Amino acid sequence: MTTRKVNLGVVGLGYWGPNLVRNFNEVANCAVVIACDLKQERLNQIKRRYPFIETTTRYENLVSRSDIDAIAIATPVFTHYELAKKALEEGKHVLIEKPVSANVKEAKDLIKIAQDNNKILMVDHTFLYTSSVRKIRELISNGELGELYYFDSVRINLGMFQPDVNVIWDLAPHDISIAHYVIGEEPTSVSAIGKDVNNSGIACIAYITLKFGNGLIAHIHVSWLSPVKVRRTIIGGSKKMIIYDDIEPTEKVKIYDRGVQFDYTKETPFQPTYRLGDIHLPRLEQKEALLVEAEHFIDCILNDKRPLTNGEAGLLVVKALEASDRSLREGGREVMLDND
């Protein structure tokens, strides 16, 4: 462990940026030096809470400063590539909000630029830093669920409609990154069905199906147009099943000792046996995921570690998003993913 301090700049102070400021401000060995946004009122609000943070409306004032070590980007998706490229080329480490870029080509480019400049490129897949998702991964990799059958996720709420990306690009990165992380495999195909309600051509409700090499099917329901907020994932295995309800304040992960057995030896009629065992809720740490993630980013920088949610993890998500767009346009056709 070193005692050096990382000087950070934050770009984009809309919905998510202020959370980055607040959490990085709590990380030891990190100083939030400067914040940048095009809107002066957002800068004023940051200034009111953190009078010691410099503010600017010009990205150049940030990216070219030699005392800045790293930049956290929380701007609209279409701007990610240019901002991150510039930062990496200026020798800054970069944390970038999900999805990492607006298309696969950009994501691949950014990975290469980061490598060439020997800088860290990390993607803000926040949920992978929650104790819930980590516990689920642990259970699955320990074999407690047996053979995995399905991953079914619902992430719906009223809003926030985005002007530039559809609901899949806005919300499904969470579920795709979680599925990838806990299953430990990459999806092989994607199909998607969606609907817009304002003739915008931008789907605000969508159903995405991912298939995985091991036969697992992942289904994701995302919506900006639900009367209530739901964030619930069910994972079914041959031995156990999990319900992960992120709305629950504390009882987020329930493990069900439930399943069905088929007796193939008997010549008698079809007679499945249902196992209805106990339910278990493991204790989970309550630490804010974004703080865990911020600490991880700073730790990677100071100690030359590889981030859990690196550029490749981000690329995988963008591949699935791009394929889902194609499937949407082609009436829900299954689109194969090349995992090169």
Add this chain to the structure above:
Amino acid sequence: MTTRKVNLGVVGLGYWGPNLVRNFNEVANCAVVIACDLKQERLNQIKRRYPFIETTTRYENLVSRSDIDAIAIATPVFTHYELAKKALEEGKHVLIEKPVSANVKEAKDLIKIAQDNNKILMVDHTFLYTSSVRKIRELISNGELGELYYFDSVRINLGMFQPDVNVIWDLAPHDISIAHYVIGEEPTSVSAIGKDVNNSGIACIAYITLKFGNGLIAHIHVSWLSPVKVRRTIIGGSKKMIIYDDIEPTEKVKIYDRGVQFDYTKETPFQPTYRLGDIHLPRLEQKEALLVEAEHFIDCILNDKRPLTNGEAGLLVVKALEASDRSLREGGREVMLDND
């Protein structure tokens, strides 16, 4: 109103048949005269509870009796056609468990046979006889929801795996019939994705998407392999939205005065407005749906009425099921429904 009495026979005493016996036994102007099943132990159980009901293992003993006016059929799907055909031809009115038949051709045949014999053919789409679904239909047809956007239904539980039909044929008839009834339109296309877990080739998890002429999208998630029972439908409209949770003992229907408005007149940036108004739960009758339905069947017989869930309503469901099978086989391709 007449004072004649309908003499009823019940065929099939597995899971659902005893419920038919119990409810028809409560209907005035109806006498459950005889019950039929291939398994003697099931007959014994009926005999224990209702010693006055005759029992038989031979359908002939039932269908050819001149004092029997009507037959309720709750046998496996593949037997529906033969049993119902015979009953109609013998001049009996028929109530038949959903789905009405194993394919479209059979359903059309049965409709014709019923017409030719001037007998009632009614399909047991039980949920259309609940106060919840009726209230929802009333709200929608009154225009309270505005333009309809989506119908999203989840009907999952652990079991009951069926040996002969997949989970779509087992569970989705409920959602398809509800969607058809409350929306008041027929679906124009179906796509379906599914998964089996025991190499049976019989999907036990499935996602079905129905499209409707008015642009509405209906998505149905059915499963025999969920750790918990969920029966929840969300219906979104431009003015209001509904959550119908059939698991709730009393608070089944919640009406949300929520939505989003887009201001197309402004030249300013994209800025949707969210409406977060009150929530309302209408009082609902608690009467058992199957009793309402049984009374309706008897009333239709005695007073020459047309049943709400007639053969055509059953045919529409079977069309969607048949199309979903085709879509399943063809990787989720959208299959058009001809509504002839």
Add this chain to the structure above:
Amino acid sequence: MTTRKVNLGVVGLGYWGPNLVRNFNEVANCAVVIACDLKQERLNQIKRRYPFIETTTRYENLVSRSDIDAIAIATPVFTHYELAKKALEEGKHVLIEKPVSANVKEAKDLIKIAQDNNKILMVDHTFLYTSSVRKIRELISNGELGELYYFDSVRINLGMFQPDVNVIWDLAPHDISIAHYVIGEEPTSVSAIGKDVNNSGIACIAYITLKFGNGLIAHIHVSWLSPVKVRRTIIGGSKKMIIYDDIEPTEKVKIYDRGVQFDYTKETPFQPTYRLGDIHLPRLEQKEALLVEAEHFIDCILNDKRPLTNGEAGLLVVKALEASDRSLREGGREVMLDND
């Protein structure tokens, strides 16, 4: 095990009686021979469902029949004593709805009469036959909860107002019998506070506190005037805590590995440590409690066993009820229970 059959008569066909008929009708070695009520329409309803059961409006027709072995009484409390006394004296075994009698003297009398006639007197404390309550007793007697601190029960709903007894006599017998059974001790004092809303002098809302020898405090909230149904008991121990929610369809018993530790050795300031461990939900049998109880009653008769909920268990409850009435009248004063 004998193959003799118990011939049963049921008296009182209001709310609970039909449940007795239905469940005893399912018990092997038991025949429900005759049912009795003052209201002919209730008898007609039983006749409709069970044409083979004889009905009568006169208790004498029941109690003096030599072919009747046992009588189940589900009439208003004030009639229990006379009906049960008569039945026992006629040589019938008796199952009697809770509370066993309208006062302590009657309960003691009935116990003696039963002894003198060598007949079984069993009280219908139904909840002691649920898998939930039995699991809780097992956990407590195994020491899993550690030292018991409190038992807190809420049993509220809208209705059913009784004309002759207050809400304590109507609902608290459940909680008192459960508390007695799971704690394994008898209460030493009772205090009660109540309120009526219609100047009837009959409390429809009440709060009862029982103290036990081991320092445990049991608090019971009963009400006929709640907008919603709640049936929830929290039991706190030094090691673990339980929430028993009887409204939950399946997840009724939750065991929390939670608690607080005080470090008395440290000289430093007061600093309790909270233990927030896992939550566990044991699998529970789903069998209807009243059927378990009915089978137990028949088993006790046929095999000369002592019922779990015998007259003494019923007496203990009536003692607490009588004391609660005194406390109500005396402004909530703590009334000591003599446990002779």
Add this chain to the structure above:
Amino acid sequence: MTTRKVNLGVVGLGYWGPNLVRNFNEVANCAVVIACDLKQERLNQIKRRYPFIETTTRYENLVSRSDIDAIAIATPVFTHYELAKKALEEGKHVLIEKPVSANVKEAKDLIKIAQDNNKILMVDHTFLYTSSVRKIRELISNGELGELYYFDSVRINLGMFQPDVNVIWDLAPHDISIAHYVIGEEPTSVSAIGKDVNNSGIACIAYITLKFGNGLIAHIHVSWLSPVKVRRTIIGGSKKMIIYDDIEPTEKVKIYDRGVQFDYTKETPFQPTYRLGDIHLPRLEQKEALLVEAEHFIDCILNDKRPLTNGEAGLLVVKALEASDRSLREGGREVMLDND
């Protein structure tokens, strides 16, 4: 409205103090100038988040500064009196955490000192600044509930055990102040039953009953030793009933059109009629209550207004707390409150 600015000092940075700092920091016309605590690490934490706020371990540095207009006190209860007295006498306006003081005498003294110095004394009864409680008060004062029957509140959780006050002093001030505010009357008597678990003599579980002049009974269950957090209040009236569940993220207030009617004119047997009507959930503002309260405090100072939760409101709560202590010592005896 004036443009003057209130300079504020905050004393006590344990659990609640940092919330005061955070919220007052958001109020226009208010500057948090200095924060005070005996523990240096707490000051450091404030300094980290708000480098522009001065910190001190000495109250004198705060209270004697002429540029400080107001002081917010969030220290242990036994220190309230001395700190508030000093502040008022130094000409500062005072906001003080609930309960306002450790006994009635101190509360009366503080009210007088505030009057004598013409300064505002406001008590931090936070819940009275929530949209939920305000909506409930509005409904009750509009007569929508009809005659009020009962107020039943449960406020339980695991922790936070206090070293100096019992659970009644810690938690019941919330319920007493809410009851007083929404009912619009003062309680006339108090009784209390409690239990400690560590021989500390400090009850950590308690049941308090307040009676009101209009016959209403308020029952409050508070506990530091519950496995789960519950914050639920049921209010029953002759016309409607309310459930206020503060744990619900958005659906906090449910209004039930439910009740019971007794027909006194009929000569027929007792036959109450139950009204089971609709349920309504009014839309509620989501603004943080402490921010509303902080703005109210500043507004009262700048514009010479009388605070909603003034010293008298605080005194009423302390009277009830003092009486509950007496009742606890005297075995739950009803203690009359003189409302002089």
